[in-house]
Amino acid sequence: AQSVTQLGSHVSVSEGALVLLRCNYSSSVPPYLFWYVQYPNQGLQLLLKYTSAATLVKGINGFEAEFKKSETSFHLTKPSAHMSDAAEYFCAVSYYGNNRLAFGKGNQVVVIP
Amino acid sequence: NAGVTQTPKFQVLKTGQSMTLQCAQDMNHNSMYWYRQDPGMGLRLIYYSASEGTTDKGEVPNGYNVSRLNKREFSLRLESAAPSQTSVYFCASSSPGWETAQPQHFGDGTRLSIL
Numbered sequence: 001a002q003s004v005t006q007l008g009s010h011v012s013v014s015e016g017a018l019v020l021l022r023c024n025y026s027s028s029v030p031p032y033l034f035w036y037v038q039y040p041n042q043g044l045q046l047l048l049k050y051t052s053a054a055t056l057v058k059g060i061n062g063f064e065a066e067f068k069k070s071e072t073s074f075h076l077t078k079p080s081a082h083m084s085d086a087a088e089y090f091c092a093v094s095y096y097g098n099n100r101l102a103f104g105k106g107n108q109v110v111v112i113p
Numbered sequence: 114n115a116g117v118t119q120t121p122k123f124q125v126l127k128t129g130q131s132m133t134l135q136c137a138q139d140m141n142h143n144s145m146y147w148y149r150q151d152p153g154m155g156l157r158l159i160y161y162s163a164s165e166g167t168t169d170k171g172e173v174p175n176g177y178n179v180s181r182l183n184k185r186e187f188s189l190r191l192e193s194a195a196p197s198q199t200s201v202y203f204c205a206s207s208s209p210g211w212e213t214a215q216p217q218h219f220g221d222g223t224r225l226s227i228l
Contacts, residue, residue: 042222043203044217049214051214099209099217100161
Protein backbone atom coordinates (compact mmCIF):
# COMPACT_ATOMS: atom_id res chain seq x y z
CA ALA A 1 0.00 0.00 0.00
CA GLN A 2 1.17 3.49 -0.72
CA SER A 3 2.24 5.48 2.33
CA VAL A 4 3.85 8.73 3.34
CA THR A 5 5.99 9.49 6.37
CA GLN A 6 6.29 12.94 7.89
CA LEU A 7 8.53 13.15 10.93
CA GLY A 8 8.06 15.59 13.77
CA SER A 9 4.43 16.49 14.38
CA HIS A 10 5.33 20.01 15.60
CA VAL A 11 7.98 22.16 13.96
CA SER A 12 9.06 25.51 15.39
CA VAL A 13 10.87 28.00 13.19
CA SER A 14 11.98 31.57 13.79
CA GLU A 15 10.57 34.29 11.58
CA GLY A 16 12.98 34.77 8.67
CA ALA A 17 14.58 31.34 9.06
CA LEU A 18 14.44 28.39 6.67
CA VAL A 19 11.36 26.21 6.76
CA LEU A 20 12.12 22.53 6.05
CA LEU A 21 9.44 19.85 6.24
CA ARG A 22 10.42 16.29 5.38
CA CYS A 23 8.32 13.80 3.45
CA ASN A 24 9.29 10.27 2.46
CA TYR A 25 7.09 7.92 0.48
CA SER A 26 7.06 4.18 -0.04
CA SER A 27 6.63 3.08 -3.61
CA SER A 28 7.94 0.73 -6.26
CA VAL A 29 6.36 2.77 -9.05
CA PRO A 30 6.59 6.47 -9.88
CA PRO A 31 4.28 8.45 -7.63
CA TYR A 32 2.41 11.70 -7.84
CA LEU A 33 3.23 13.81 -4.79
CA PHE A 34 1.45 16.75 -3.22
CA TRP A 35 1.87 19.21 -0.40
CA TYR A 36 -1.24 20.72 1.14
CA VAL A 37 -1.58 23.45 3.78
CA GLN A 38 -4.39 23.77 6.31
CA TYR A 39 -5.04 27.01 8.18
CA PRO A 40 -7.09 26.91 11.40
CA ASN A 41 -10.72 25.93 10.90
CA GLN A 42 -10.30 25.61 7.15
CA GLY A 43 -10.01 22.85 4.60
CA LEU A 44 -6.81 21.85 2.83
CA GLN A 45 -5.33 23.99 0.06
CA LEU A 46 -2.89 22.75 -2.54
CA LEU A 47 0.61 24.19 -2.16
CA LEU A 48 2.29 22.30 -4.99
CA LYS A 49 2.38 18.97 -6.80
CA TYR A 50 4.94 16.74 -8.49
CA THR A 51 3.89 14.83 -11.60
CA SER A 52 7.28 13.96 -13.17
CA ALA A 53 7.60 17.08 -15.35
CA ALA A 54 10.39 18.58 -13.20
CA THR A 55 12.09 17.45 -10.02
CA LEU A 56 12.07 20.93 -8.45
CA VAL A 57 8.53 22.17 -8.06
CA LYS A 58 7.57 25.71 -7.11
CA GLY A 59 4.31 26.38 -5.35
CA ILE A 60 2.36 29.21 -3.84
CA ASN A 61 3.52 31.52 -1.04
CA GLY A 62 7.23 31.00 -1.82
CA PHE A 63 7.29 27.27 -1.08
CA GLU A 64 9.09 24.72 -3.20
CA ALA A 65 9.81 20.99 -3.04
CA GLU A 66 12.35 18.71 -4.64
CA PHE A 67 11.62 15.16 -5.74
CA LYS A 68 14.54 12.79 -5.12
CA LYS A 69 13.86 9.32 -6.42
CA SER A 70 17.03 7.83 -4.92
CA GLU A 71 15.94 8.98 -1.46
CA THR A 72 12.17 8.47 -2.04
CA SER A 73 11.73 11.99 -0.68
CA PHE A 74 9.77 15.13 -1.46
CA HIS A 75 10.84 17.67 1.15
CA LEU A 76 9.16 21.08 1.35
CA THR A 77 11.19 24.25 1.87
CA LYS A 78 10.78 28.00 2.12
CA PRO A 79 13.88 30.20 2.48
CA SER A 80 12.39 32.70 4.93
CA ALA A 81 9.48 31.96 7.26
CA HIS A 82 6.70 34.48 7.70
CA MET A 83 4.20 34.64 10.53
CA SER A 84 1.46 33.80 8.03
CA ASP A 85 3.13 30.41 7.39
CA ALA A 86 1.87 29.12 10.74
CA ALA A 87 -0.40 26.24 9.73
CA GLU A 88 -0.49 22.48 9.37
CA TYR A 89 1.20 20.94 6.34
CA PHE A 90 0.41 17.57 4.81
CA CYS A 91 2.31 15.51 2.28
CA ALA A 92 0.23 13.12 0.14
CA VAL A 93 0.87 10.50 -2.56
CA SER A 94 -1.12 8.92 -5.36
CA TYR A 95 -0.28 6.83 -8.41
CA TYR A 96 -1.01 6.77 -12.13
CA GLY A 97 -4.56 5.60 -12.74
CA ASN A 98 -5.59 6.14 -9.14
CA ASN A 99 -6.74 9.50 -7.82
CA ARG A 100 -6.92 8.29 -4.24
CA LEU A 101 -4.57 10.12 -1.92
CA ALA A 102 -2.69 8.72 1.05
CA PHE A 103 -1.77 11.47 3.51
CA GLY A 104 1.04 11.79 5.99
CA LYS A 105 0.20 12.65 9.60
CA GLY A 106 1.04 16.31 9.12
CA ASN A 107 3.44 18.90 10.52
CA GLN A 108 2.12 21.72 12.69
CA VAL A 109 4.37 24.70 11.97
CA VAL A 110 4.77 27.39 14.61
CA VAL A 111 6.55 30.60 13.63
CA ILE A 112 8.35 32.36 16.46
CA PRO A 113 8.66 36.16 16.18
CA ASN B 114 -16.82 30.47 -6.72
CA ALA B 115 -18.20 28.27 -3.98
CA GLY B 116 -16.04 25.23 -4.78
CA VAL B 117 -16.89 22.46 -2.29
CA THR B 118 -19.64 23.25 0.21
CA GLN B 119 -20.25 21.15 3.32
CA THR B 120 -23.23 21.33 5.66
CA PRO B 121 -23.52 21.55 8.56
CA LYS B 122 -20.31 23.16 9.82
CA PHE B 123 -20.81 21.95 13.40
CA GLN B 124 -22.96 19.24 14.96
CA VAL B 125 -23.32 17.60 18.34
CA LEU B 126 -24.99 14.20 18.51
CA LYS B 127 -25.82 11.71 21.20
CA THR B 128 -24.59 8.15 20.94
CA GLY B 129 -26.93 6.13 18.76
CA GLN B 130 -28.36 9.06 16.81
CA SER B 131 -28.11 9.18 13.06
CA MET B 132 -27.26 12.02 10.75
CA THR B 133 -26.24 12.83 7.21
CA LEU B 134 -23.39 15.12 6.24
CA GLN B 135 -23.97 16.90 2.98
CA CYS B 136 -21.42 17.86 0.34
CA ALA B 137 -21.87 19.64 -2.98
CA GLN B 138 -19.35 20.82 -5.57
CA ASP B 139 -19.84 23.24 -8.44
CA MET B 140 -16.66 22.48 -10.41
CA ASN B 141 -18.16 19.73 -12.57
CA HIS B 142 -15.77 17.20 -11.04
CA ASN B 143 -16.35 13.51 -11.55
CA SER B 144 -14.66 12.23 -8.40
CA MET B 145 -15.65 12.96 -4.81
CA TYR B 146 -14.24 11.84 -1.47
CA TRP B 147 -15.01 11.77 2.25
CA TYR B 148 -12.20 11.95 4.81
CA ARG B 149 -11.99 12.15 8.55
CA GLN B 150 -9.26 14.08 10.34
CA ASP B 151 -8.17 13.19 13.84
CA PRO B 152 -5.30 14.76 15.81
CA GLY B 153 -1.95 13.19 14.87
CA MET B 154 -3.57 10.90 12.29
CA GLY B 155 -3.64 13.03 9.17
CA LEU B 156 -6.60 12.52 6.84
CA ARG B 157 -8.01 9.06 6.35
CA LEU B 158 -10.26 8.16 3.44
CA ILE B 159 -13.69 6.88 4.41
CA TYR B 160 -15.39 6.44 1.03
CA TYR B 161 -14.93 7.77 -2.45
CA SER B 162 -16.88 7.99 -5.67
CA ALA B 163 -14.86 7.89 -8.87
CA SER B 164 -17.87 8.92 -10.92
CA GLU B 165 -21.62 9.35 -10.65
CA GLY B 166 -23.24 6.04 -9.81
CA THR B 167 -20.17 4.42 -8.23
CA THR B 168 -18.89 4.34 -4.66
CA ASP B 169 -16.02 2.44 -3.04
CA LYS B 170 -14.69 1.91 0.44
CA GLY B 171 -11.60 3.68 1.62
CA GLU B 172 -9.36 3.05 4.57
CA VAL B 173 -11.92 3.47 7.39
CA PRO B 174 -15.46 2.75 6.09
CA ASN B 175 -16.94 0.93 9.10
CA GLY B 176 -19.93 2.74 10.61
CA TYR B 177 -20.54 4.91 7.55
CA ASN B 178 -22.57 4.82 4.37
CA VAL B 179 -22.49 7.13 1.37
CA SER B 180 -24.73 8.18 -1.47
CA ARG B 181 -23.65 9.80 -4.71
CA LEU B 182 -26.92 11.57 -5.36
CA ASN B 183 -25.84 13.10 -8.66
CA LYS B 184 -22.65 14.51 -10.13
CA ARG B 185 -22.67 17.47 -7.73
CA GLU B 186 -23.61 15.85 -4.43
CA PHE B 187 -22.04 13.18 -2.24
CA SER B 188 -23.46 12.56 1.23
CA LEU B 189 -22.05 10.67 4.22
CA ARG B 190 -24.40 8.99 6.70
CA LEU B 191 -23.78 7.82 10.23
CA GLU B 192 -26.55 5.33 11.02
CA SER B 193 -25.80 4.94 14.74
CA ALA B 194 -23.24 7.44 15.93
CA ALA B 195 -20.50 6.34 18.34
CA PRO B 196 -18.06 8.49 20.36
CA SER B 197 -15.21 7.08 18.23
CA GLN B 198 -16.72 8.94 15.28
CA THR B 199 -16.07 12.30 16.89
CA SER B 200 -13.90 13.96 14.29
CA VAL B 201 -13.64 16.63 11.63
CA TYR B 202 -15.04 15.41 8.33
CA PHE B 203 -13.86 16.75 5.00
CA CYS B 204 -15.37 16.36 1.58
CA ALA B 205 -13.19 16.78 -1.52
CA SER B 206 -13.59 16.57 -5.27
CA SER B 207 -11.32 16.23 -8.29
CA SER B 208 -11.49 15.79 -12.02
CA PRO B 209 -10.16 12.48 -13.35
CA GLY B 210 -6.51 12.68 -14.31
CA TRP B 211 -5.06 9.39 -15.23
CA GLU B 212 -2.03 10.86 -16.96
CA THR B 213 -1.34 13.77 -14.65
CA ALA B 214 -2.77 13.54 -11.18
CA GLN B 215 -5.41 16.12 -10.53
CA PRO B 216 -5.39 17.82 -7.13
CA GLN B 217 -8.30 17.39 -4.80
CA HIS B 218 -10.30 20.46 -3.72
CA PHE B 219 -11.53 20.47 -0.15
CA GLY B 220 -14.49 21.89 1.70
CA ASP B 221 -14.10 23.65 5.05
CA GLY B 222 -15.14 20.62 7.06
CA THR B 223 -17.88 19.50 9.45
CA ARG B 224 -16.89 19.35 13.11
CA LEU B 225 -18.84 16.50 14.67
CA SER B 226 -18.96 15.67 18.38
CA ILE B 227 -20.69 12.58 19.66
CA LEU B 228 -21.49 12.44 23.35
